[in-house]
Amino acid sequence: xxxxxxxxxxxxxxxxxxxxxxxxxxxNHEYMSWYRQDPGMGLRLIHYSVGAGITDQGxxxxxxxxxxxxxxxxPLRLLSAAPSQTSVYFxxxxxxxxxxxxxxxxxxxxxxxL
Amino acid sequence: KNEVExxxxxxxxxxxxFITINCSYSVGISALHWLQQHPGGGIVSLFMLSSGxxxxxxxxxxxxxxxxxxxxxxxxxHPRDSAVYIxxxxxxxxxxxxxxxxxxxxxx
Numbered sequence: 653x654x655x656x657x658x659x660x661x662x663x664x665x666x667x668x669x670x671x672x673x674x675x676x677x678x679x680n681h682e683y684m685s686w687y688r689q690d691p692g693m694g695l696r697l698i699h700y701s702v703g704a705g706i707t708d709q710g711x712x713x714x715x716x717x718x719x720x721x722x723x724x725x726x727p728l729r730l731l732s733a734a735p736s737q738t739s740v741y742f743x744x745x746x747x748x749x750x751x752x753x754x755x756x757x758x759x760x761x762x763x764x765x766l
Numbered sequence: 767k768n769e770v771e772x773x774x775x776x777x778x779x780x781x782x783x784f785i786t787i788n789c790s791y792s793v794g795i796s797a798l799h800w801l802q803q804h805p806g807g808g809i810v811s812l813f814m815l816s817s818g819x820x821x822x823x824x825x826x827x828x829x830x831x832x833x834x835x836x837x838x839x840x841x842x843x844h845p846r847d848s849a850v851y852i853x854x855x856x857x858x859x860x861x862x863x864x865x866x867x868x869x870x871x872x873x874x
Contacts, residue, residue: 683860685862687862687864692866693866694768694770694852694854694863694864694865694866694867695852695854695862695864696864697861697862697863700860700861702860708860710861711861711863740807742809744809749859749860750796750797750856750859750860751795751796751797751799751814751856751860751862752796752797752814752816753814754811754814755799755801755811756811757801757808757809757810757811759807759808760807760808760809
């Protein structure tokens with residue numbers, strides 16, 4: 653198993669550009685989520701999904717969209733990048749929702765918005 | 767407002783020392799997770815707790831639901847334990863809240 657994969661590893665955008673961060677898992681996990689990690693702050697939940705076709709907002713959803721058309725993939729879209737979105741983004745998955753299952757994290761994407 | 771508070775923020779220990787990292791939370795939870803973030807940035811899950819105590823090798827995690835407190839202990843610390851340790855709780859169904867992490871450095 654590849655586990656949770658994320659692409660790209662690094663990305664530089666200009667303000668106003670859009671892009672999609674890719675996340676995929678091959679463990680048949682139902683729960684997938686996106687977090688951002690900023691210096692001095694804990695990981696913060698952006699969006700999550702409890703299964704294909706179902707998504708919901710987390711703590712900091714503004715400026716981001718997600719979709720879950722398959723169990724394996726959970727892309728995160730930045731609609732119009734802003735410098736405040738400069739961060740490290742992690743995708744994670746677990747077998748089921750509810751917090752009783754081990755979370756598996758991707759390697760992260762370091763995004764800089766100029 | 768931080769739902770999860772960790773202490774200490776930074777910790778330096780000599781190899782072989784017993785280490786304790788604390789986590790306090792203010793919300794009702796269904797489970798608590800301890801995570802390890804390596805210097806390269808990767809995050810791995812160490813423990814998931816909803817009550818009591820768990821042990822894996824030299825790592826021990828405990829939780830006191832009534833006091834809303836959890837501790838992560840490392841016995842016989844080693845330089846390879848140097849990492850950031852993160853406490854996370856799940857509350858209200860599917861929302862995870864994370865502490866800011868404890869940065870541990872173990873000196874040979």
